[in-house]
Amino acid sequence: MIPTQGIVEAALGIKDGKVAALLDPGVDLPAGKVIDAGGNHILPGVIEPHSHLALGNRVEDFATETKSAALGGVTTMFTYLRRQGLYDEMFPVMKEEAESRAYVDVAFHFGLMLSEQVDHLRRCFEDYGVSSFKFFMAYKGEEGRAMGIIGCDDGLMYRGFQQVAHMGQGVACVHAENVEIIDTLKPALRAAGRDDLAAWSEARPGFTEAESIQRAFFLGRETGCPVYIVHLSSAAGLEIVREWRQKEGVRYVETCTHYLTHTLRAKEGKLAKANPALRHEQDREALWQGLKDGSIHTVGTDHVPFTKTQKMVSIWDSPPGFPGSTTLLQVLLSEGYHKRGLSLEKIAEITSFNTARIFNLYPRKGTLQVGADADLVIVDLELERQVQAKNLLSYSDFSIYEGEILKGWPILTMVRGQVVMEKGEIVGPRGFGRYIYRNYTRG
Ligand SMILES: [Zn+2]
Numbered sequence: 001m002i003p004t005q006g007i008v009e010a011a012l013g014i015k016d017g018k019v020a021a022l023l024d025p026g027v028d029l030p031a032g033k034v035i036d037a038g039g040n041h042i043l044p045g046v047i048e049p050h051s052h053l054a055l056g057n058r059v060e061d062f063a064t065e066t067k068s069a070a071l072g073g074v075t076t077m078f079t080y081l082r083r084q085g086l087y088d089e090m091f092p093v094m095k096e097e098a099e100s101r102a103y104v105d106v107a108f109h110f111g112l113m114l115s116e117q118v119d120h121l122r123r124c125f126e127d128y129g130v131s132s133f134k135f136f137m138a139y140k141g142e143e144g145r146a147m148g149i150i151g152c153d154d155g156l157m158y159r160g161f162q163q164v165a166h167m168g169q170g171v172a173c174v175h176a177e178n179v180e181i182i183d184t185l186k187p188a189l190r191a192a193g194r195d196d197l198a199a200w201s202e203a204r205p206g207f208t209e210a211e212s213i214q215r216a217f218f219l220g221r222e223t224g225c226p227v228y229i230v231h232l233s234s235a236a237g238l239e240i241v242r243e244w245r246q247k248e249g250v251r252y253v254e255t256c257t258h259y260l261t262h263t264l265r266a267k268e269g270k271l272a273k274a275n276p277a278l279r280h281e282q283d284r285e286a287l288w289q290g291l292k293d294g295s296i297h298t299v300g301t302d303h304v305p306f307t308k309t310q311k312m313v314s315i316w317d318s319p320p321g322f323p324g325s326t327t328l329l330q331v332l333l334s335e336g337y338h339k340r341g342l343s344l345e346k347i348a349e350i351t352s353f354n355t356a357r358i359f360n361l362y363p364r365k366g367t368l369q370v371g372a373d374a375d376l377v378i379v380d381l382e383l384e385r386q387v388q389a390k391n392l393l394s395y396s397d398f399s400i401y402e403g404e405i406l407k408g409w410p411i412l413t414m415v416r417g418q419v420v421m422e423k424g425e426i427v428g429p430r431g432f433g434r435y436i437y438r439n440y441t442r443g
Pocket residue numbers: 050051052080302
């Protein structure tokens with residue numbers, strides 16, 4: 001499956017970690033090793049656009065979570081880093097920790113929370129190869145303090161957008177939720193003694209996401225900054241996206257697998273607490289429609305390797321997020337390809353091609369054209385397997401898909417020519433993953 005070309009029958013020649021040739025099937029290539037895909041489909045390796053490593057086990061997450069992700073066909077994992085200071089000290093440490101442990105390639109997004117971080121943005125682009133920055137509209141005030149995040153007010157967002165736009169080739173990743181409204185809705189629910197997953201959703205209705213998307217797009221237009229909405233969750237938010245798309249052209253949008261499968265009535269209860277919150281069936285189906293019609297460009301999982309023990313406290317204190325990278329592709333194949341007619345071409349776009357283009361990794365990643373990194377996943381579309389967290393190798397000990405049978409599983413994952421996973425077993429060496437500097441031409 002080659003994005004822009006569609007499904008082609010071919011033999012893939014790989015040399016020095018790159019795709020070196022695309023030939024007619026059956027053509028004899030002088031090769032040290034031959035892998036027979038056995039009539040299965042080869043897709044560009046999955047690029048997970050949204051994960052939070054170092055929040056489970058601070059250092060070992062780079063090993064466990066990338067290993068777990070490789071089981072699911074992920075070949076590059078973006079993780080959000082954040083700190084209350086400049087990134088100069090943090091970057092070399094995290095890069096080294098990643099490169100000495102990771103099984104797949106890793107790239108960073110940085111959170112922008114402080115004025116001084118905005119002032120030093122140039123170094124992030126030029127020295128650290130980071131060109132995407134997260135703006136936490138949702139974590140102001142009490143919720144921000146609980147997360148250890150200084151959320152961004154509109155002033156910081158405006159200045160940050162200006163600076164990203166000024167650097168060029170960058171993108172502002174926005175967590176869009178209006179926490180000031182959310183904070184006014186919580187007290188009544190808490191006072192009523194509510195302690196369930198649906199209460200979390202009722203405190204953060206879809207319109208609070210939609211309003212913030214509207215504001216982010218507005219400031220994006222004002223400053224000329226490309227805006228990428230992370231984890232879109234609601235039909236109301238999608239409606240705003242479509243309005244802007246019609247009036248102003250493309251705005252980048254990501255959703256996550258859990259919004260495509262789960263609702264506020266999920267049987268997993270508190271384990272499925274996320275921000276934004278899970279929503280209703282009509283939101284879920286609207287998001288599938290958004291993927292089909294191109295309003296939504298990428299799918300991630302907001303993977304955080306929390307444990308059950310961490311999650312099973314009061315719904316108001318339980319940390320938002322759960323693991324997901326390992327099942328990203330299977331969910332799209334099972335629920336998208338098999339159940340809703342989402343094409344394989346589309347799946348390759350939303351799991352790899354679009355992500356690579358939006359985050360300046362293309363054409364090194366995101367495709368299987370000659371010259372690209374040989375990052376790929378072979379999928380058996382008919383293979384059915386039951387999800388069991390204990391087999392997923394994560395630091396976390398649960399999956400919101402526990403016990404579910406998904407149809408369509410990766411059977412081989414390759415990163416830069418190295419087989420990392422074969423038939424469900426990790427074979428790739430720890431520390432093979434590299435930190436990926438994004439393309440940036442000094443402006
Ligand atoms: Zn996140």
